[in-house]
Amino acid sequence: MAVTQEQADWFADAFGKLVDNVDQAILGKRHVIELVVTALLSSGHVLLEDFPGTGKTVLAKALAHTIDGSNSRIQFTPDLLPSDVTGVTVYDQAQGRFEFHKGPIFASIVLADEINRASPKTQSALLEVMEESVVTIDGVGHPVGSPFMVIATQNPVEQAGTYSLPEAQLDRFLIKTSLGYPDHDTAVTLLLDSSNRARADKISPIIAAESITAMAALASDVHVDGSVAGYLNQIVHGTREADDVVLGVSMRGALALARATKTWAIAHGRTYVTPDDVRALAAPVLAHRMIIDPEADFAGVKADAVIERILLGIEPPAYRAA
Template sequence: MTVSTEQATWFHDAFESLVDNVDKAILGKKDVIRLVVAAMLSEGHVLLEDFPGTGKTVLAKALANTLDGTHSRIQFTPDLLPSDVTGVTVYNQESRTFEFHKGPIFAQIVLADEINRASPKTQSALLEVMEEALVTVDGEPHSVGSPFMVIATQNPVEQAGTYKLPEAQLDRFLVKTSLGYPDRETSVDLLLDAANRARASRVSPIIGPEAVTAMIQLASEVHVERAVMEYIADLLQGTRDDEHAALGVSMRGGLALARIAKTWALSQGRLYVTPDDVRDLATHVLAHRIIIDAEAEFAGTTSQQIVDRVLARVTPPATRAS
């Protein structure tokens, strides 16, 4: 199936409507909002790592309110158990049968607030559901449905009482990004609206789950030249060959980059992916998957610097086949 011009126009208009709606709660951060919406329409999950008070939770709640579906919030703490996330099977004395009681992970948009405060045992409860949209309890698989998206937040400054996310967990986030502090003009606008302490509540649902599923399917049909896929493969290999990388990007990261590049292209009304789409998204999709050599990390090398070096070193395809 090929995407028509009319479908591309519809997708672009719907995408911009979603971004504008979320922007009612998060002012001046449309670039980050676009990235998060693109991740949702690519069936991916987002990790928001930023300082306290930058609007991470507000962004997640605003996106959840935009979707006319189910959403939940899980406040991760050290005493949170895996069953508190996934649900538990209990015995019903009246029917004399075991019944599965769904946990908060069974929602279309799930906010995992301060995810790094939960123990590794609890964090591991997310591995299956983030990869396969399934929860297995007592040997029984339970689907969480579609669309399904986890938006996790974490504070990179405060480390007391936190647990570092394992590599397998990080690899399941399609995108890692941050909001940062607002500019001066936006800061003044927010201060003038200081009486409103629930900015996400002004965001109303404008799209249903069925339409989101249709957009996901449409984005998956966007055309990608083999040369662009080869470019992505070369970028992956570049991260593995970098002298400062102890572990480069996995194939899961490459597949994630290919998926979101399709969505990114269609959000701009294009029927095909360009190398610029890949370059624009590479840092957000690849950097958090790289493990830096201990000596290089001690010397101040960051994963973003490694991705930047690889982007500068790998030559993108110059022409598109007719």
């Protein structure tokens, strides 16, 4: 069913209020918050690659409190087991049967802290639940509910003893972004309020978790013109033929960008996707899905720069509303 302009205006207003509420805890990072909320409303997950102490945990908690949902934090370590994430089946002698004890993955917003410090076996425990929102234990599927989003973090320094995420798992993350350090004015504001060590806990809910699911369903009905879909595919195809790229973006990545652009469009009050929506999200959605040639990587070539070069080389279609 086509989205009406009235629905788009309501969605944009709700989206703005969500971002404003989280922004009370994470000051000066509105664009990053917009990307994270876009991922949530696109039924996707977020990978934050950032230095310690930039507010990743605060962001996850603030978002969970905003949508009146549950949140959990999993500190990934080399000795963490898959069952520590998903849960385990335990025999209850009193009842004479096995009972499933849920792990921390059963929450609305799950912070997977320093995910690259766990073994590949434990990392792979997230593959099914991130793709299908179901955890299968002893052949029985356990839905994690909706909304559900994993915010995983990894530290770009101290790589000793870490396990890089395989391409198949990176592909599960809708968006990869970074909070970074605050600007001068924001840093001063935070310093003046240094006694407030629980900024996220003071965030009040402004929307029910069920409404997030309804918003995600509405975003999925946003119109995408054939010319815009063709433009998006040209960009994805360009990543596969770029000189400095060993492996380009998969079809899953193309579909992820299509979903994200729908949410981005309606979040800005439109009932249709424009080429600018595709351009705005191309790097956050596609860059982490590419493998740069080792020699080019050593020379300083970054995936974001490759995406920018591809965008400059493709003529966007003319605007055409639904």
